[in-house]
Amino acid sequence: MAANLDPFQSAHNAGPGRRTILKTLGIGAAGLAGIPLLAACTGGSGPAPGASSKSLTFGSGSSDEVPKNAYKAVTDAFTKKSGITVATNVVPHNDFQNKINSYLQGSPDDAFTWFAGYRMQYYAGKGLLAPVDDVWAKIGGNFSDAMKKASTGPDGKMYLVPNYNYPWGFFYRKSFWAEKGYAVPKTFDELKTLAAKMKGDGIIPIGFADKDGWPAMGTFDYINMRLNGYQFHVDLTAHKESWDQKKVSDVFDTWKALLPFQDPAALGQTWQDAAKALEAKKTGMYLLGSFVTQQFTDPAVLADIDFFPFPEIAVEGTDAVEAPIDGLLLSKKGGDNQAAHDFLAFLGSAEGQNAYAAVDTSNIATVKGADTSKFTPLNKKCADTIANAKYISQFLDRDALPAMANNVMIPALQSFIKDGTVDVKNLEAQAKTLYAAQ
Amino acid sequence: MSTTAEKPAAPDSEPGAAGRTTAGRGRPGAGRRPGKARKVRRLTRRDKLVLAVMVGLPTLIQLLLVWLPTLFSIALSFTRWNGLDLKDIKPAGTDNYRFVVQDYPPFWPAMQHNILWLAFLALIATPLGLLLAVLLDQKIRGSKIYQSIFFTPVMLSLALIGVIWQLFYNRDSGLLNYLLGTAGTPRAVDWFGDSNVNIWAAMVAATWRHAGYVMLLYLAGLKGVDPTLREAASIDGANAVQTFFRVVFPAMRPVNIVIVVITIIESLRAFDIVYIINRGTNGLELISALVIQNLVGEGQVIGVGSALAVILLVISLIPIVFYLIRTFGKESKA
Numbered sequence: 228m229a230a231n232l233d234p235f236q237s238a239h240n241a242g243p244g245r246r247t248i249l250k251t252l253g254i255g256a257a258g259l260a261g262i263p264l265l266a267a268c269t270g271g272s273g274p275a276p277g278a279s280s281k282s283l284t285f286g287s288g289s290s291d292e293v294p295k296n297a298y299k300a301v302t303d304a305f306t307k308k309s310g311i312t313v314a315t316n317v318v319p320h321n322d323f324q325n326k327i328n329s330y331l332q333g334s335p336d337d338a339f340t341w342f343a344g345y346r347m348q349y350y351a352g353k354g355l356l357a358p359v360d361d362v363w364a365k366i367g368g369n370f371s372d373a374m375k376k377a378s379t380g381p382d383g384k385m386y387l388v389p390n391y392n393y394p395w396g397f398f399y400r401k402s403f404w405a406e407k408g409y410a411v412p413k414t415f416d417e418l419k420t421l422a423a424k425m426k427g428d429g430i431i432p433i434g435f436a437d438k439d440g441w442p443a444m445g446t447f448d449y450i451n452m453r454l455n456g457y458q459f460h461v462d463l464t465a466h467k468e469s470w471d472q473k474k475v476s477d478v479f480d481t482w483k484a485l486l487p488f489q490d491p492a493a494l495g496q497t498w499q500d501a502a503k504a505l506e507a508k509k510t511g512m513y514l515l516g517s518f519v520t521q522q523f524t525d526p527a528v529l530a531d532i533d534f535f536p537f538p539e540i541a542v543e544g545t546d547a548v549e550a551p552i553d554g555l556l557l558s559k560k561g562g563d564n565q566a567a568h569d570f571l572a573f574l575g576s577a578e579g580q581n582a583y584a585a586v587d588t589s590n591i592a593t594v595k596g597a598d599t600s601k602f603t604p605l606n607k608k609c610a611d612t613i614a615n616a617k618y619i620s621q622f623l624d625r626d627a628l629p630a631m632a633n634n635v636m637i638p639a640l641q642s643f644i645k646d647g648t649v650d651v652k653n654l655e656a657q658a659k660t661l662y663a664a665q
Numbered sequence: 666m667s668t669t670a671e672k673p674a675a676p677d678s679e680p681g682a683a684g685r686t687t688a689g690r691g692r693p694g695a696g697r698r699p700g701k702a703r704k705v706r707r708l709t710r711r712d713k714l715v716l717a718v719m720v721g722l723p724t725l726i727q728l729l730l731v732w733l734p735t736l737f738s739i740a741l742s743f744t745r746w747n748g749l750d751l752k753d754i755k756p757a758g759t760d761n762y763r764f765v766v767q768d769y770p771p772f773w774p775a776m777q778h779n780i781l782w783l784a785f786l787a788l789i790a791t792p793l794g795l796l797l798a799v800l801l802d803q804k805i806r807g808s809k810i811y812q813s814i815f816f817t818p819v820m821l822s823l824a825l826i827g828v829i830w831q832l833f834y835n836r837d838s839g840l841l842n843y844l845l846g847t848a849g850t851p852r853a854v855d856w857f858g859d860s861n862v863n864i865w866a867a868m869v870a871a872t873w874r875h876a877g878y879v880m881l882l883y884l885a886g887l888k889g890v891d892p893t894l895r896e897a898a899s900i901d902g903a904n905a906v907q908t909f910f911r912v913v914f915p916a917m918r919p920v921n922i923v924i925v926v927i928t929i930i931e932s933l934r935a936f937d938i939v940y941i942i943n944r945g946t947n948g949l950e951l952i953s954a955l956v957i958q959n960l961v962g963e964g965q966v967i968g969v970g971s972a973l974a975v976i977l978l979v980i981s982l983i984p985i986v987f988y989l990i991r992t993f994g995k996e997s998k999a
Binding site: 324325327328332353355438439440492493494495496629630632633634637638639641642645650653656657660661663664665 | 745746747748749750760764767768769770771836855856857858859860943944946947950958959961962963964965966967968969
């Protein structure tokens with residue numbers, strides 16, 4: 228445009244038409260092209276952390292009111308104990324997760340909230356995190372072997388200090404089951420029998436919601452681990468095992484027997500809707516994480532809620548529990564700050580986790596010897612289930628490459644829920660491309 | 666800018682430029698000949714400076730914000746990259762495109778939905794907007810109020826639109842199922858969850874916005890139609906329908922072209938409503954939603970996302986190039 232603008236020409240053909248269209252083109256192209264720009268030019272800016280060992284910065288994705296206050300209680304307790312000041316930067320949790328790439332490459336905080344599983348292993352493998360073996364030398368005795376395993380990076384070094392987790396299982400209303408004479412199923416066949424009985428009673432046996440795409444992964448994970456074992460789950464999600472094999476299609480075949488008992492309206496509702504249906508006794512049970520209890524605001528209902536682990540199918544009984552772990556990591560830069568190491572060690576102690584759990588009671592502290600005096604019977608059952616688990620899995624979208632979980636598995640599981648078919652060959656083809664891009 | 670050349674006597678009178686250009690365009694022959702016949706006076710230094718700033722700055726912005734990223738994303742669409750270290754970028758040839766076309770199940774449904782979206786907007790939403798405009802152009806009482814009502818959706822925030830349509834479409838408590846008498850029963854239609862109907866539900870919501878937009882443009886267009894044309898048509902004995910389709914509608918040609926382009930662009934940009942409903946999954950796949958899914962956030966696969974963006978860009982370019990050819994073709998003939 229610039230080159231053409233000699234006075235003559237512009238007098239001839241300058242008109243609203245061309246301007247409008249160039250503008251339209253510009254806006255359209257900007258809309259399209261702006262996105263890759265964001266992707267291309269990663270690298271954010273953040274406040275420069277103090278390198279002295281008397282202070283540290285802490286990036287928190289726990290932006291909801293309760294967890295935010297809970298972390299504040301932790302940092303306050305830490306400052307009081309050690310005299311080290313903590314500058315907390317709270318970021319809305321979706322933003323925090325979505326921008327983690329640029330965050331870690333820009334100027335991250337010394338310590339930050341994150342998850343166990345592939346999501347942690349990946350960044351550890353890329354050298355963006357600092358190992359905290361020195362911290363684990365102090366706090367190692369506070370944690371179970373399953374926790375320790377979940378906190379280890381691909382190089383065998385320790386990276387994560389777990390804070391809390393929450394188990395996935397079937398939640399149900401005790402009074403409702405007592406009234407109808409239902410018993411907790413121990414095996415998959417018993418589960419099917421029970422579900423058929425419920426259906427006969429005019430109830431939707433298994434609450435189910437998958438509008439958001441991720442909740443169905445819980446069912447997939449559990450059937451997979453009960454059929455093929457925990458290690459297969461880990462290898463499959465890390466793509467060390469192929470998706471195109473009988474073991475995977477067996478999972479879907481087994482699930483297919485359960486589909487008629489799951490809420491047929493799943494694709495149109497969120498987990499909050501499904502929780503309401505459980506509360507209203509429209510559904511008999513509901514497979515979800517223990518965070519489902521956040522929806523039961525009526526204390527009478529909350530006291531009436533119980534849960535049981537996913538029944539055994541073929542291997543390992545009910546040894547594996549899906550219990551995603553949230554905790555703290557050190558950025559590469561934070562590794563040089565001794566104060567940040569001290570902060571993680573504090574969170575790895577009963578004292579630190581009690582400070583957290585005193586405010587946020589919906590999760591289970593991971594440290595041994597945490598204060599359980601305020602536990603409800605349900606909390607206690609959740610804690611026992613995790614403590615007795617031989618294997619703790621992190622949920623498909625934390626154990627697998629996020630692109631695999633979000634871009635591939637969500638559409639695949641949703642279409643499976645719709646028509647009961649899934650193309651494992653295609654899953655493998657997609658997995659191959661996506662994992663190769665990492 | 667153009668005025669400076671035509672009327673060197675008043676080189677600095679920027680505000681008058683637009684008006685005069687339009688006037689000159691109305692009688693292209695008249696504005697042109699004197700300019701050619703007379704020798705152009707040299708531009709003053711100040712003119713050059715003003716020109717340089719006025720042309721250079723937008724060009725620079727355009728280059729920085731539009732063309733460079735476009736070229737970057739075209740380049741990235743032929744690579745594999747994890748978005749972390751620049752040295753991790755590896756060439757991938759056309760693998761990303763092959764992946765999108767062959768292995769990525771949501772891609773073809775998304776293409777179909779975009780075409781369906783275009784057809785729906787072109788055949789239902791746009792004519793509806795035109796109808797509203799024609800009705801409101803009659804001298805009916807409260808026309809301004811109706812106009813405001815129909816235009817309101819265009820001004821509402823996306824989040825609000827999502828909430829409003831949720832009230833209509835909700836399976837258990839929505840107005841629509843209540844009116845159908847199916848609310849709370851197993852026969853209740855799950856407007857957003859059933860992949861057979863949710864695309865239609867979303868398109869109706871989109872129509873709600875689009876029709877208001879089209880209405881406003883056509884209202885302006887109708888006001889611009891010379892009333893003597895109508896008079897002449899009625900003297901010749903044309904009825905209202907004939908007058909509209911044979912005389913008024915063709916006379917609005919400039920508006921019609923703008924509307925065609927807007928309709929096409931809206932159907933390609935369609936994104937917000939499906940993203941609010943369920944992030945563009947389960948029957949609501951659209952190319953734009955797939956681009957976002959693959960480029961933004963944790964599920965980021967830069968190569969694949971860029972390839973999708975380039976595909977969308979190429980599709981968008983077709984109507985734009987078509988429009989440019991028509992516009993420039995017309996101007997060079999004039």
